[in-house]
Amino acid sequence: MSCKKVLASDIAQVYRDEVKKIISSKGIRPKLVGFLANNDPAAVKYAKWTGKSCQEIGVEFELRECPREELESRIMEANEDKNVHGMMIYYPVYGDRQDQYLQNIVDYHKDVEGLCHMYVSNMYHNIRYINKDENKKSIIPCTPLGIVKVLEYIKVYNPVLPYGNRLYGRVIGIINRSEVVGRPLAALLANDGAKIYSIDINNIEIFTRGAGLKLHMHKVQETSLQLEEVIPQCDVVITGVPSKSYKLSTDMLRDGVVAINFSAFKNFEDNVTEKASIYVPAVGQVTIAMLERNLLRLYEYFHENLE
Amino acid sequence: MSCKKVLASDIAQVYRDEVKKIISSKGIRPKLVGFLANNDPAAVKYAKWTGKSCQEIGVEFELRECPREELESRIMEANEDKNVHGMMIYYPVYGDRQDQYLQNIVDYHKDVEGLCHMYVSNMYHNIRYINKDENKKSIIPCTPLGIVKVLEYIKVYNPVLPYGNRLYGRVIGIINRSEVVGRPLAALLANDGAKIYSIDINNIEIFTRGAGLKLHMHKVQETSLQLEEVIPQCDVVITGVPSKSYKLSTDMLRDGVVAINFSAFKNFEDNVTEKASIYVPAVGQVTIAMLERNLLRLYEYFHENLE
Numbered sequence: 001m002s003c004k005k006v007l008a009s010d011i012a013q014v015y016r017d018e019v020k021k022i023i024s025s026k027g028i029r030p031k032l033v034g035f036l037a038n039n040d041p042a043a044v045k046y047a048k049w050t051g052k053s054c055q056e057i058g059v060e061f062e063l064r065e066c067p068r069e070e071l072e073s074r075i076m077e078a079n080e081d082k083n084v085h086g087m088m089i090y091y092p093v094y095g096d097r098q099d100q101y102l103q104n105i106v107d108y109h110k111d112v113e114g115l116c117h118m119y120v121s122n123m124y125h126n127i128r129y130i131n132k133d134e135n136k137k138s139i140i141p142c143t144p145l146g147i148v149k150v151l152e153y154i155k156v157y158n159p160v161l162p163y164g165n166r167l168y169g170r171v172i173g174i175i176n177r178s179e180v181v182g183r184p185l186a187a188l189l190a191n192d193g194a195k196i197y198s199i200d201i202n203n204i205e206i207f208t209r210g211a212g213l214k215l216h217m218h219k220v221q222e223t224s225l226q227l228e229e230v231i232p233q234c235d236v237v238i239t240g241v242p243s244k245s246y247k248l249s250t251d252m253l254r255d256g257v258v259a260i261n262f263s264a265f266k267n268f269e270d271n272v273t274e275k276a277s278i279y280v281p282a283v284g285q286v287t288i289a290m291l292e293r294n295l296l297r298l299y300e301y302f303h304e305n306l307e
Numbered sequence: 308m309s310c311k312k313v314l315a316s317d318i319a320q321v322y323r324d325e326v327k328k329i330i331s332s333k334g335i336r337p338k339l340v341g342f343l344a345n346n347d348p349a350a351v352k353y354a355k356w357t358g359k360s361c362q363e364i365g366v367e368f369e370l371r372e373c374p375r376e377e378l379e380s381r382i383m384e385a386n387e388d389k390n391v392h393g394m395m396i397y398y399p400v401y402g403d404r405q406d407q408y409l410q411n412i413v414d415y416h417k418d419v420e421g422l423c424h425m426y427v428s429n430m431y432h433n434i435r436y437i438n439k440d441e442n443k444k445s446i447i448p449c450t451p452l453g454i455v456k457v458l459e460y461i462k463v464y465n466p467v468l469p470y471g472n473r474l475y476g477r478v479i480g481i482i483n484r485s486e487v488v489g490r491p492l493a494a495l496l497a498n499d500g501a502k503i504y505s506i507d508i509n510n511i512e513i514f515t516r517g518a519g520l521k522l523h524m525h526k527v528q529e530t531s532l533q534l535e536e537v538i539p540q541c542d543v544v545i546t547g548v549p550s551k552s553y554k555l556s557t558d559m560l561r562d563g564v565v566a567i568n569f570s571a572f573k574n575f576e577d578n579v580t581e582k583a584s585i586y587v588p589a590v591g592q593v594t595i596a597m598l599e600r601n602l603l604r605l606y607e608y609f610h611e612n613l614e
Contacts, residue, residue, distance in 0.1 A: 002475060004468055155466060256475040256502075
């Protein structure tokens, strides 16, 4: 078999070990609070899994449940609570723009999900640090960051190139343009130098920093090219279509492609392994590892010297 | 500037340091003999440079000059001489098929250039070892091997993939199909999983191991595609055109391409750095490092336990 299958658990382990080691050597105990204000059983399951994962590496996790009408005040309370070092919210809460409002209620000192406006805006504008000394990195949303770490692990990021340009020359297709994963991911990867075909049900957009990476941050252009024209050009194809029936045809893929799926459903056909050089069937565990990594960062940046 | 220029001297140093360290730790002194049977001043210069480089890392180098009519018997004499651990010949001697005959006179135990039939045939057939225990690697010609090492150094070889398939997914153009460099290089890189466009003045050939790397060794097919159609598809373009006036148009190159030149002349235009992510303007010093590395291998494989 010429295809190498790479499991999210193996990648996650690298980062989890790193976080665990730092926590243990410093003798600290960062605390993460999760807010559950919907009755989504999937969210409850995810919360339990997060708690278990946190416990294993020395993070204290507390799940706080409340009616959604109380959520805002509970977040503000946690913003003030010195014993809380990071927080996350199980979305969707309202499932509309009010959720975006809630994201901005979280103080950036405790925003492990990287969803408040400052972090999101830094990400789109390719601003990597939050301070002038450039020793505190901006927080990046966990799933897009997790996919970046997958791409680093499998060496799609070329470490020979300077930091910030390590995807220069790569052509990457992303099938999903949600505000939570697909669009931030397209921006992140384009900011690191790749040419991105960002594909959704309505159209295809190209995200790049321009020929020769002349731009500091990516620009976006719509293209009239069709899916069957762009996919064969892609070195890497990343899928995130939330549908059981959606399957990307293996016939379209370039031989030796890198195939990554972040949907809960398998978006590639089973025979993708006949065409792909590397196949990553899921990324969920890397996402949780990034949550823990972001928590540790925020703890080190803002809390460590206050205790 | 978004292009990273990588110098052959930096890459060569890695391998030279490695060879030097082994030689010094083992307290050995491998001896390389160079045969000069033409009056080519370029060859004399190259021989002096080889001598200097060998001396720096602890290899004894002896240049033996003779009329070309005596060369065969001088090689056979060195084949028998226990104090000679490797030899090389400054070609061209006759400049025709007689040179190929001379390559086969060199005993494979001392063939640092990897040009005798056994090594050449192993290379084309993707046979990597010369013994059943698979602990003695077949010797690969120095310039193609040097270019492989350049590609490893700049991470075009993906170390995440299994050994033997690390170029799977890469599309590489090679402009030169000489028997000494271009054709063996195309075979080597295709055997490692790449799709190669092998380009010379007459035609373009595709070297691959087939879709999904189903074949153990590469196959070759002629294509009617033209240069301006294939070059924009290439992740990597390697040039070796022995002409001062030849310049590959930068316009044809894919943005973020890896550009490598092994010709003595600059085959890329000066503005290649506006398109390339990585540019390697020359490889000569890596070639010499490979000569020294091959010598050490042959010494370890065949001579070490005899002294």
